[in-house]
Amino acid sequence: MQDHLLEISKNILAESDVDLVLTLAIDHMLELTGAERGLIILFDDKGNEIFQTARRLSKKDIEHPKFQVSFTIIHHVRSTGQPLCLQNAFEDSTLQKSESAARLKILSVICLPLLLHEKLFGVLYLDNRTVEGIFEKSACDFATRFADFVSLAAFNSLERKKLTNRLESLEQELRIKYDFTAIIGHHPQLVKTLKIISQIAEADATVLIYGESGTGKELVARALHFNSSRRDKPFVPINCSAFQENLIESELFGHSKGAFTGAYRDKIGWFQKADGGTIFLDEISEMSPALQAKLLRVLQSGEFSPVGSAKILKSFVRIVAATNRDLPTLVQHGSFREDLYYRLNVIDIPLPQLRERKSDIPLLIDHFLDKFGHHHSIRQKALDMLLQYDYPGNIRELENIIERAAILAREKSIDMEHLPPMLTLHEKSSVSHHAGKTLTQAKRSAAQNAEKEYIIDYLRASHGHITNAAKMAGVDVSDFHKAMKRHKIYPGEFK
Ligand SMILES: Nc1ncnc2c1ncn2[C@@H]1O[C@H](COP(=O)(O)OP(=O)(O)O)[C@@H](O)[C@H]1O
Ligand SMILES: [Mg+2]
Known part of the structure; x- marks a missing residue:
């Protein structure tokens, strides 16, 4: 019995949908008490009915005049907040007043208030029309205690629903106001990121985006730029690890003729060309100390000089930097300037790894299938496998996997054979991770x-x-x- 109860509680708690929580609760109540029919009604703060779930009671039953008496009982419990356990409803004085008891044919009734912090937010009703006195005192006591548990479970799922609704409407609002069409996902972490972007798009403050490779850092930097009034000016992505030091310096700040071997003429740097726009400095941790010093100067004063020139130029470029390294650690090691770190980190946006927001995977797959013009679906087994995988390369890796699969599958649905062997290995490894190894x-x-x-x-x-x-x-x-x-x-x- 105890095990059975634990199992029941677990089932109820595992459900997040209010309707299912209530349905399960009634079903178990019917089973445990021997009741025939059941109904749960929930009310909001203002007393309006917000939920009704019934078992073995159709809409027609509930609307039938005969059911009026049950409502009399429900209202009674609602107004007194006290549980009611009737062995024979015909003989009960509360009911006799309202209806001709003989017509009612309800014999045994349990009706319980659903309370939270002593506040009533619902009523649970169970009856049996054929057996008199079916609810023994012990069944009534048990049902009363079980109702406390149901209250808590129902309340939690209602709260969860409210929260999801709030997130959804926030997301809607954001998506209408800003162009986030390229950024796919509903995960709360991602919605939070969209909210930050909307709040800071118009600011000039420097932004530091951090997250593993492939988590969408550049995508977010673009969203910041294209949702701001800078959108008509250039967005310039510069990967700080892709250039030699003097090249990146002249890319950013320009150089004068003869500044170094190969500098045949004056060159205008991005800080000048992109004035009023955004420069996205990717992999900022890879910047040399000399360049870090120059960058700090622009961030502090807006001033810079081209390589090999004493000219002082000014620029109103917004800097959005990104890194997949832990900058505080690099600061501790002395390989990244502390003052620059604080200058960059005025606003920081952390991006979650894909494995932390797996609920977004199906949406992302749909998005990428669309993008790669694959008009066929994906088989459940392949989807399961994609959901299982850990994605060290995050969204970029998922995107590559889907692109490859779309090509291999051609006109067919995507199946396991179209996924990289690595994913299959991954699955096998969970069965026996030593198989095939010396x-x-x-x-x-x-x-x-x-x-x-x-x-x-x-x-x-x-x-x-x-x-x-x-x-x-x-x-x-x-x-x-x-x-x-x-x-x-x-x-x-x-x-
Ligand atoms: N939330 C997202 N929705 C749709 N595509 C995304 C999302 N995040 C990342 N991507 C895609 O994944 C790839 C890698 O993103 P990117 O911004 O280059 O990552 P990072 O700069 O962090 O390495 C890009 O093709 C990008 O469009
Ligand atoms: Mg990148």
Whole structure:
């Protein structure tokens, strides 16, 4: 019996939909008390009926004049807030007043208030029309206690629904006002990001976007630019790791003729060309110290000089920087300027990894199928596999997988065979992760897994603070950092 009750509670709590929570609750009540029919009505703060769920009672039954007497009971419980357990409704004085009891044919009734913090927000009604006295006192007591649990479960699912509705309407509002068409997803974390973008698009403050590779940093930078009044001016993405130091410097600030070998003529840099626009500095952690100093100067005063020139120019470019490294750690190591970090980090936007927002995967798949002109669906097994995978390369990786699958599947639905073998391996590995490996390989992979878990444990314990985690683990910070990189562990996850 106890096990059965636990099972029931678990089932009810696992449901997030209010209607299903109530349906399950009534069904179990019917089973446990021997009642024939059941009804739950919920009210809002103002006393308006907001939910009604019935079992073995049709709409017609409820609207039938005969059911009026049940409503009399329900109203009675609602106004007194007291449970009612009737062995024979014919004989009850509360009812005799309202209806000719003989016509009613309701014998046994349990009617209970659903209370939360002593406030009534619903009523649960159970009856049996054929058996008199079916609800023994113990059944009534049990039902009363079970109703407390149902109250809590129903209340929680209502709150959850309210929250989702609020998020949805917030998202709607944002999506109408701003052009976020390219940014797909409903996950609360993502909606939060959209909200931040809408709030800061018009500001001139520097923004730092951080997240693993492929999480949409550039997409967000573009959304910031194209949703601001800078939209008619250039958006210039510069990858700080893709250029040699002097080249990136002259890309950004320009150079004068003869400034270095190969500088045959004056060159205008992006800070000048994109005046009034946005420069997106990707992989900002890779900037050399000399360039960091120059950037700091522009951020502080708007002033800069082209390479090899003493001219002082001014620019009103907005800087949006991005990184997949943990800048505070780099600051501690002295490889990134602290003052620059604070200048960049005026507003920060963290982007979640795809594995943290898996609920968005089906939407993203649809979006990418559309993008790659694949008009066929995807088979459940393939979808399951895509949902299972961890995506170290995040959305970019999912996008690549779908593009490849769309090409391979041609006119057919996408199936498992169109997915990269890696995903299948991934699944196999969860069955037996040693299969097909030599002993040495198995040992090595076990050691690697252990290292990964070790790092994650310490990061969890330090809430993502790498220096503290390394200290606790008794490992050199830079080694710890290297290991994190090797295992693609991102500290934001543990904050
Ligand atoms: N929320 C999203 N909805 C749709 N596409 C996305 C989303 N986030 C990222 N992408 C796509 O994933 C790819 C990688 O995004 P990108 O902004 O380049 O990531 P990052 O700069 O973080 O490496 C791009 O093709 C981008 O359009
Ligand atoms: Mg990028």
